[in-house]
Amino acid sequence: MEWTESGAMDCPKNRTCSCASTTGMGLLKEVKLQWATSSSSSCPGRPGSSICFQKNFPQRVEELRQAYPQAEVEVWAFDEHRLGLKPILRKVWAKRGQRPIATVHHRYQWLYLYAFVCPHSGLTQWFILPRVSVAWFNRALQEFAKAVGAGTHKQVLLVIDGAGWHRAEKVVVPPGIHLEFLPPYSPELQPAEHLWQLSDEPLVNRKFESLDALEETLASRCNILAAMPEVIRQHTLFHWWRQA
Numbered sequence: 001m002e003w004t005e006s007g008a009m010d011c012p013k014n015r016t017c018s019c020a021s022t023t024g025m026g027l028l029k030e031v032k033l034q035w036a037t038s039s040s041s042s043c044p045g046r047p048g049s050s051i052c053f054q055k056n057f058p059q060r061v062e063e064l065r066q067a068y069p070q071a072e073v074e075v076w077a078f079d080e081h082r083l084g085l086k087p088i089l090r091k092v093w094a095k096r097g098q099r100p101i102a103t104v105h106h107r108y109q110w111l112y113l114y115a116f117v118c119p120h121s122g123l124t125q126w127f128i129l130p131r132v133s134v135a136w137f138n139r140a141l142q143e144f145a146k147a148v149g150a151g152t153h154k155q156v157l158l159v160i161d162g163a164g165w166h167r168a169e170k171v172v173v174p175p176g177i178h179l180e181f182l183p184p185y186s187p188e189l190q191p192a193e194h195l196w197q198l199s200d201e202p203l204v205n206r207k208f209e210s211l212d213a214l215e216e217t218l219a220s221r222c223n224i225l226a227a228m229p230e231v232i233r234q235h236t237l238f239h240w241w242r243q244a
Contacts, residue, residue, distance in 0.1 A: 050186045054240040061157060061244040064178060068155045074148070075244050076118045077159040077236070079192035080132050083203065083218065084110035085211065090204040102205035109211055113199060113218065114140045116148075116158075119191045119237040122229025123148075126199075126222035128215055134165045138172045150176030161190060191236035198225055198235065 065073045087104035094100045112132055116125040125147050129136050150156045152175075159180045160166050166179070173179060187193050202221050208214040225232065 145174035
């Protein structure tokens with residue numbers, strides 16, 4: 001074959017060639033290709049996908065119950081949320097023709113809200129820590145395990161994302177805690193993600209002079225949310241989580 005001046009491919013005149021007929025579906029037939037559908041499997045979607053995680057989640061919980069028949073089994077979720085002196089801006093109601101004004105002061109100082117939630121019961125555990133790291137994650141796990149009584153008589157399946165400091169070799173998982181990692185890029189499966197709209201409410205459209213002032217307001221809000229399990233359930237108990 002050779003290129004013509006117009007940019008198309010031509011066959012040499014003295015040779016026979018079937019390339020002229022191999023367009024569209026004809027090309028697929030010529031190179032022995034055909035349209036095909038994927039074979040069925042017990043879990044639709046690729047392994048490790050969001051669909052597979054939802055489908056297999058109740059089985060994973062049941063396996064834990066069978067492995068510890070004498071223990072109570074609870075299913076919790078965990079995530080971290082960065083907050084700081086960079087303001088959180090949200091829309092608010094205002095009279096027609098008036099533009100609401102929020103006084104803010106942009107600064108880049110941060111703290112992190114570590115949140116554990118049990119969607120079935122609406123119980124929560126909150127920790128305000130200075131950063132995310134393996135060391136602080138280990139500390140949060142230890143405090144959480146103590147708070148919920150994880151151990152011989154209570155086993156906790158903890159659903160978390162695959163952040164590097166969650167999977168590191170230096171992570172120390174307390175007795176009674178079992179980490180269950182979400183598939184990559186699937187925040188929609190994380191119930192704890194739905195806590196931030198609640199925890200952020202007293203912080204939006206406000207200016208804080210220091211991280212200490214922010215932490216004081218945030219701690220007060222967390223104490224309030226800890227006493228609102230029904231509201232927490234409404235925000236975090238996904239339909240597929242109910243089956244676990």
